[in-house]
Amino acid sequence: MRAHLARVDAVIVQAVIAGALSFSHLHDLAEAAGQGGWKAWAYPVSVDLLLVAAWRRMREAQRAGHQAGGPRLWFLVALAASLGANVATAGLLDLDDVPASLRVVVAGWPAVAFFGGTLLAHTPRTPKEPVAPAPSQAAPVVDEPDREALPVVDAPDRDALSPRPTEPAPDEPPAVHSTEPPPVPTVALPPALVDRVQALAEEHRATTGQAADPDVVRVRLGLPPSMTPSVAAHL
Numbered sequence: 001m002r003a004h005l006a007r008v009d010a011v012i013v014q015a016v017i018a019g020a021l022s023f024s025h026l027h028d029l030a031e032a033a034g035q036g037g038w039k040a041w042a043y044p045v046s047v048d049l050l051l052v053a054a055w056r057r058m059r060e061a062q063r064a065g066h067q068a069g070g071p072r073l074w075f076l077v078a079l080a081a082s083l084g085a086n087v088a089t090a091g092l093l094d095l096d097d098v099p100a101s102l103r104v105v106v107a108g109w110p111a112v113a114f115f116g117g118t119l120l121a122h123t124p125r126t127p128k129e130p131v132a133p134a135p136s137q138a139a140p141v142v143d144e145p146d147r148e149a150l151p152v153v154d155a156p157d158r159d160a161l162s163p164r165p166t167e168p169a170p171d172e173p174p175a176v177h178s179t180e181p182p183p184v185p186t187v188a189l190p191p192a193l194v195d196r197v198q199a200l201a202e203e204h205r206a207t208t209g210q211a212a213d214p215d216v217v218r219v220r221l222g223l224p225p226s227m228t229p230s231v232a233a234h235l
Helices: 002-032 038-064 069-092 100-121 191-208 214-221 225-232
Strands: none
Touching: 002 038, 002 069, 002 100, 038 069, 038 100, 069 100, 191 214, 214 225
């Protein structure tokens, strides 16, 4: 924590010293160019504020994914004005005899700074909107019910449920063979198995919106194929 505070303090001290020196150089140049009184103090504020505002708008535009050409242009203009004033006061320019061209530049700076600040103030600051994913055309996947969570019903004895052939009485005439298959007798199911059949049918209808197939229900219960009519009778 102390190391972090020490780094922050060093940065703040360095920024204050650099800002004070740049402020003083801009003030001296503006005063030498004929801008006396409070106007000489306003020039450094105008240059530094335009520099900071242009830098912030440029960074915001870059983070949002927008073009930053306008803010970058005004940042370079303010940087050239600040850097030129600092270099000019390093003994390369006689402040007692400032050229007329420099006087014109200093006198025209307020109009340039006002125009640049107005453009930066009206620069849109909308963040980049995330692109919504395209809706999937695939059919929705319906999770199948957990078979382990459902109660397990023991399958009845197949031998007990299978129909036993009956022998014809001796006095009955011989049966006439028909081309149609004989009807499969329906075997009564235990109450617990009936409840299980109806529960599976309701589950299938709620999941798919269609009636359950007797063969599918029979397979899930582990019953023999001969029990299909009995299962269908309770669907």
